Amino acid sequence: MPLLEGLQVALTPFNLFACFIGVIIGTLTGVLPGLGPAAAMAMLLPLTVKMGPTAGLIMLAGIYYGAMYGGSTTSILVNVPGEPASVVTCLEGYKMARKGRAGAALAVSAIGSFIAGTLGIVLIQLFAPPLARAALQFGPAEFFALTIVAVILLSNLSGKGGLKAFLMIAVGLLLSTVGLDPLGGINRFTFNYAGAGTGLSFIAIAAGLFGVGEIFWLASRPDENAEVMQVGLRDLYPTREEIKRSLPPMLRGSFLGFLIGLVPGPAATIASFASYSMEKGLSKHKEEFGHGAIEGVAGPEAANNAASAGAMVPLLSLGIPFAPSIAVLLSGMLLMGVTPGPLFLRDHPTAFWGVIGSMYIGNVMLLVLNLPLVGIWASITRIPQKYLMPVVLLFCMVGAYADNNNLFDVWVMLGAGLVGYLMRRFDYDPAPLLIGLVMGPIMERSLRQALIMGRGDPVIFLASPISIALYVVALAIFVFTLVKKFRGKGQTMAATGCR
Amino acid sequence: MGNWRLKGIALGLAALLVMLALSLVGCGSGGKQPGEGAQGSGDSQGNKAAVEFPTKPVEMTVLFGAGSGADLLARKVAEIAGKDLGQPISVVNRTGAGGATGYTYVKGQKADGYAIIWNSNSINTAYHAGNMNFDYKTFSGIAELTTEPVSIAVKADAPWKDINEFVEYAKKNPGKIRIGNSGKGSFTHLAAVALENKTGAKFTHVPFGQGLAVSSLLGGQIEASSQLPAEIMSQVKAGQVRILAVTGEQRLKTLPDVPTFKEKGIDLTLSLWRGIAVPAGTPEPVINKLEAAMKKVTENDEFKKFAADMGANIEYRGAKDFDKFIAQQDQELASLMEQIGMKKQ
Structure with missing residues (x-):
């Protein structure tokens, strides 16, 4: 039983300590917007190299998956996503906090993260090599088909009218083209301003549209928020009913997230959006969505953790990094003399099983660490808005700057805050815009790569059964939505006609 | 009152978070402000400051x-x-x-x-x-x-055993070989263009992002890759891909069996x-x-x-x-x- 030996390795005091430090740093980077796991891992890399491969990798991995736990905290409490993957949690989590259920939302997201994290490791352990080989079948043409499905599926996330949502996706796609063109190496829409060359930072726009927009919104309305929420200690934790409603979304989110994690790109972010959209479609409490539905926290939070586990599959079985933080992990392995990929398990079984074992333990640690924190975090919602909001604004600005040490990002965030306020005023939903912003680069890149590889012939888009199947799915969703809409209209018309 | 105490804890916590965030940024950009007064503008003062550099x-x-x-x-x-x-x-x-x-x-x-x-x-x-x-x-x-150096690699089961065979094939079938690089105008792209110049071969250059050129090579979507050695090292060690040559003056220490272009009679050095x-x-x-x-x-x-x-x-x-x-x-x-x-x- 290699796993038992792995657990034994992970349970030695030094490795346990490495895991503990790793998950704590991970949680912190998750909580602080702007400071991502990639940066934290790169900073600690020299230290981990000195710790030896097993302890070093345990610590790096701890930071990596720990970050997925912390990200939801600020989303729920103050509507500021700590990580790109926690943007969706703002939608329902913050609404729950406003209703006095911050504790429940935090606890559910910690439990969801734990379940997904653990399931993710089981899946890695059982299916990594075949899944990785399957992922290799996806070339640029297939990725393009996948993004088409994603955009159609996610376009109506909020249900606030199809046209408005589609408009927002289009705006997001357009905004994603700002900056240095990743394939052509040409600056687009930067007006010769060097700071804009990086493009519009996702975290700055997300923090702006949600966090800063909310601050402006609260500031624009007099004394409505003067009262401070009174929450008893017993209300801090989820009720039995809430747990019951959260479990199925967590499990669905785990599997969905893991599969999306295999795909290159910002998998965790996309996974959380996809899970939200799925839960919304399946929920028996559809009317609660947009007003603090617990399924909308449980599903996405599980999905982004599972996606981060899924993203380790290409690294462990092929040695290919699909995300920046995974690339740091890869560099760490190379520096420790460990070759990731198929040789990892053969040449370094202790390190491999030690890391897998430590991931089980780390997830338990994170749960134990995060549940007691719920009470402390939730008490933040008791601070009157007039004191809390300026602090949050400062927090957002620091986060936007720290992401890239670029002052331009701070202005982008403040601009996005203004737009976020206007969007709220005129009832537009910011979430589709962010989906456009995330999907834009992948969509554009795979479209252009596929055309280059097909030497300009668009037939390449239909050359593989995978792409054809994906287009069929996209078409089916599209037709289904249209039919549903018209039938819905017909029924209401019939109903009014009868009267 | 209990309520007040809780409020105090919460406020303190928020303050702590902000300080933490600030200090993290502070670490990143520490030492940005040059100490005024320590450095003069005159030459002699400049020399004096330099001797004490860095303070x-x-x-x-x-x-x-x-x-x-x-x-x-x-x-x-x-x-x-x-x-x-x-x-x-x-x-x-x-x-x-x-x-x-x-x-x-x-x-x-x-x-x-x-x-x-x-x-x-x-x-x-x-x-x-x-x-x-x-x-x-x-x-x-x-x-x-x-x-x-830049490495030109093919899949382990590709028909070309060395760089000369590869170039010969690319010459006879212009544009048939699709070679993945890290982005248009990137160094790996320029190296592949330089290889065309030196040999008269013709490739189709496909720009990729992080990690994707290698996975496309493994998936068989492209025939070759132009990448920095670090990006492809683990696949080489696992025997999944084969580096045909590197553009360095000398061989790489970690890949002592891989020849340079110069050794293979192609006058290409670009690092x-x-x-x-x-x-x-x-x-x-x-x-x-x-x-x-x-x-x-x-x-x-x-x-x-x-x-x-x-x-x-x-x-x-x-x-x-x-x-x-x-x-x-x-x-x-x-x-x-x-x-x-x-x-x-």
């Missing part, structure tokens, strides 16, 4: 993201050189616009040696691509430290160099002091091993040679970029 932390700007190959080498250099100089060197990533963001920042700093930059061929490509309106002459070289530079006008004694520290880094055993693991060769050039070398590289890269239609200035 506060030095900040190194890295043009690429945390965890990238450039970043990891830079952090190692900063760690070792910082110990030697007696002041820490903090690394700050200023990414974007093909390096122009970072260059623009360092150019705007005082020429006193406290703002240094982890320089590379990006100084040539970012200028010629039109991302910034100043070129390599804006900076003074301190020292070149490492070079990384991605990395080193340290400062804004032009930095006092001579400061440059000398930094140069000496960098020379020691290249002689350090720990650094030697680190560089080898990252797929880089150590190649030291002092300040004067480094400047000449960059000038020569500038012309070479400019003509390659002109050829792919990317030279704007």
Whole structure:
């Protein structure tokens, strides 16, 4: 039983300590917007190299998956996503906090993260090599088909009218083209301003549209928020009913997230959006969505953790990094003399099983660490808005700057805050815009790569059964939505006609 | 009242968080403000200050993201050189616009040696691509430290056993071979274009992002890849891909069996160099002091091993040679970029 030996390795005091430090740093980077796991891992890399491969990798991995736990905290409490993957949690989590259920939302997201994290490791352990080989079948043409499905599926996330949502996706796609063109190496829409060359930072726009927009919104309305929420200690934790409603979304989110994690790109972010959209479609409490539905926290939070586990599959079985933080992990392995990929398990079984074992333990640690924190975090919602909001604004600005040490990002965030306020005023939903912003680069890149590889012939888009199947799915969703809409209209018309 | 106490705890917690966030950013950009008064503008004072250099932390700007190959080498250099100089060197990533963001920042700093930059061929490509309106002459070289060749690799079961067979096939079937690089105008793209120039072969160049060129090669969507060795090393060791040749002057220490193009009779040498530079006008004694520290880094055993693991060769050039070398590289890269239609200035 290699796993038992792995657990034994992970349970030695030094490795346990490495895991503990790793998950704590991970949680912190998750909580602080702007400071991502990639940066934290790169900073600690020299230290981990000195710790030896097993302890070093345990610590790096701890930071990596720990970050997925912390990200939801600020989303729920103050509507500021700590990580790109926690943007969706703002939608329902913050609404729950406003209703006095911050504790429940935090606890559910910690439990969801734990379940997904653990399931993710089981899946890695059982299916990594075949899944990785399957992922290799996806070339640029297939990725393009996948993004088409994603955009159609996610376009109506909020249900606030199809046209408005589609408009927002289009705006997001357009905004994603700002900056240095990743394939052509040409600056687009930067007006010769060097700071804009990086493009519009996702975290700055997300923090702006949600966090800063909310601050402006609260500031624009007099004394409505003067009262401070009174929450008893017993209300801090989820009720039995809430747990019951959260479990199925967590499990669905785990599997969905893991599969999306295999795909290159910002998998965790996309996974959380996809899970939200799925839960919304399946929920028996559809009317609660947009007003603090617990399924909308449980599903996405599980999905982004599972996606981060899924993203380790290409690294462990092929040695290919699909995300920046995974690339740091890869560099760490190379520096420790460990070759990731198929040789990892053969040449370094202790390190491999030690890391897998430590991931089980780390997830338990994170749960134990995060549940007691719920009470402390939730008490933040008791601070009157007039004191809390300026602090949050400062927090957002620091986060936007720290992401890239670029002052331009701070202005982008403040601009996005203004737009976020206007969007709220005129009832537009910011979430589709962010989906456009995330999907834009992948969509554009795979479209252009596929055309280059097909030497300009668009037939390449239909050359593989995978792409054809994906287009069929996209078409089916599209037709289904249209039919549903018209039938819905017909029924209401019939109903009014009868009267 | 209990309520008040809770409020107090919450406020304290919020304050703590903000302080934590601020201190993290502070770490990143620490030592940005040059100490006024310590440095005079006169020459004699400049010399005096230089002898005492460094009296506060030095900040190194890295043009690429945390965890990238450039970043990891830079952090190692900063760690070792910082110990030697007696002041820490903090690394700050200023990414974007093909390096122009970072260059623009360092150019705007005082020429006193406290703002240094982890320089590379990006100084040539970012200028010629039109991302910034100043070129390599804006900076003074301190020292070149490492070079990384570009590797041309194919899948392990590909029919071409060596680079000559591969080139022969590409000549007979122009455009048939699709070769993945890290982005249009990137160094790996320019290297593949240079290979076309030297041999008369014709490829279809496919630009990719991080990790994707390698996975597309493994998935059989493209026939070959042009990548830095570090990006493909683990697949080579696992026997999934085969590097046909590298563009270095000499073989790579970590891949002693892989020939260079020169050995195979193709006159192609092109390496991605990395080193340290400062804004032009930095006092001579400061440059000398930094140069000496960098020379020691290249002689350090720990650094030697680190560089080898990252797929880089150590190649030291002092300040004067480094400047000449960059000038020569500038012309070479400019003509390659002109050829792919990317030279704007």
